Amino acid sequence: MDDEATRARQELGLLLRRLNVELDAVGQRFADVHELNRTDVRALVAIMDAARRGEALTAGRLGEAVDLRSASVTALVDRLERAGHVRRVRDPEDRRRVGLEMSESAMAAGAEHFGGLARDLVAAMEDYSDEELAVVRRWLEDMTAVITRHPRAEPPA
Amino acid sequence: MDDEATRARQELGLLLRRLNVELDAVGQRFADVHELNRTDVRALVAIMDAARRGEALTAGRLGEAVDLRSASVTALVDRLERAGHVRRVRDPEDRRRVGLEMSESAMAAGAEHFGGLARDLVAAMEDYSDEELAVVRRWLEDMTAVITRHPRAEPPA
DNA sequence: GATAATGTCTCGACGATCGAGATAATCGAC
DNA sequence: GTCGATTATCTCGATCGTCGAGACATTATC
Incomplete structure (x- = not known):
């Protein structure tokens, strides 16, 4: 695999990290709003x-x-x-x-905040073909597997 | 969009959440190991x-x-x-x-832990074609945009 | 029935974070 | 140049989330 190809793959890793940060921020916002x-x-x-x-x-x-x-x-x-x-x-x-x-209210607040995001995500996937989403799905599963398997501990010297 | 198609897209959202959890766990492991x-x-x-x-x-x-x-x-x-x-x-x-x-040691420890994961992720993308990765990239960027735009606050009644 | 195991809670301590304010250095107006 | 305003960091005291040890009540085992 040449340098260019490797770099493209590394960038996907960075994108994933950025997405992770933003997703954490969604939870943080919910926390802020509801104290x-x-x-x-x-x-x-x-x-x-x-x-x-x-x-x-x-x-x-x-x-x-x-x-x-x-x-x-x-x-x-x-x-x-x-x-x-x-x-x-x-x-x-x-x-x-x-x-x-x-409680009903907590259920509703959660549905509003996180359910709303879920709806927006689904909507943003509208224009993707089944084949494209299948690729994305496979990729997500592969990456999750790698991340999950990532060493649980390295003895700190 | 029929129910089946919507469900497939919702599942991708759930996969993304699971990936997010596992990615957070990677950081948590680093924290545990290094106290x-x-x-x-x-x-x-x-x-x-x-x-x-x-x-x-x-x-x-x-x-x-x-x-x-x-x-x-x-x-x-x-x-x-x-x-x-x-x-x-x-x-x-x-x-x-x-x-x-x-410090050198902290730099090395970080490179070991997170750099190692980055390498594994790149390796897991080896078999994907440029076209497939382009789809993934577009999807990641779209999802990140939606997540980033997600409401910063909803007045709690 | 006595004893062990289980599930939750109470108490006291510790540590991460914060707001208010102190201290020191730089910038701007004159 | 000098003085007040601004900026960058630090100190102090208080608050809150978490934990370990152990108490308490309930269930399981014999």
């Missing part, structure tokens, strides 16, 4: 995703999803509950467990 | 990018890059300097300014 921190947004997204899959996340599983210890999860859920974004619901089956349900 | 927090990593990346452009970032411009107030930048640079990742260099032209230079 939340980034962890709170990640948590709401996790709860929302779970809800879409039909499951109600428990406090513990939320902690795993956002990588927080139990003490922090308690504080996190306290914040979200105080802000009216989620409700704690004791599981009647296992009364140690605390299920988390999003 | 830094996410802000520190963002700062090092910003300094590194600036260095690659041939400029030495000042404390103030770093603060803009990572969106931190001056008090926080001082603490941030203190941490990085204490860890041996950067040096403060007073600008002889304007002695109010503090330039930031990355």
Whole structure:
């Protein structure tokens, strides 16, 4: 592969990084508008995703999803509950467990912000042919695979 | 556009989100390995990018890059300097300014971690034709444009 | 029923960030 | 040149998110 070709591929990597930054900024904006921190947004997204899959996340599983210890999860859920974004619901089956349900308003706010973006993205893909999108899809899957496999740790000397 | 076509496009959006998550995880891994927090990593990346452009970032411009107030930048640079990742260099032209230079070791660690990923990504693009990559590039630019334009604020009722 | 395992919460501590204001250097008007 | 305004960074005290250790209640195991 000649230099020119390599450079073109490196540029795609840079484009991907730029896209990543902008996508993070979308979450940051949601946080700013609703006076939340980034962890709170990640948590709401996790709860929302779970809800879409039909499951109600428990406090513990939320902690795993956002990588927080139990003490922090308690504080996190306290914040979200105080802000009216989620409700704690004791599981009647296992009364140690605390299920988390999003409020209507939080659901709506999330749909507005992130759903709106999703709509805009789909709209921007209108003019692409099925063949083109298939290429993009394959590329995204390949890049994701590479990124996911990227070394989890390099001993720091 | 029929339902099937819309669904295919929505899936690309989800793929993009997943890629975003994995890409963030790469930075998180770097942070874990080198005992830094996410802000520190963002700062090092910003300094590194600036260095690659041939400029030495000042404390103030770093603060803009990572969106931190001056008090926080001082603490941030203190941490990085204490860890041996950067040096403060007073600008002889304007002695109010503090330039930031990355240490060799930090430069090497960054190149190892992020440069390694860049190489792997380029390698994974080997088998794509120029035409295919052109499609991907156009798509990335279009999506980035949509994401960047996404509303900066929606008054929360 | 006693004991272990599980899920969440409380408490105290630490660290990242911030606003306000101090300090020092440069610029501009005269 | 001098003096006030501006710029760049730093110091200090306060706030908030996160954590480790451990308490508490509930469920599982024997």
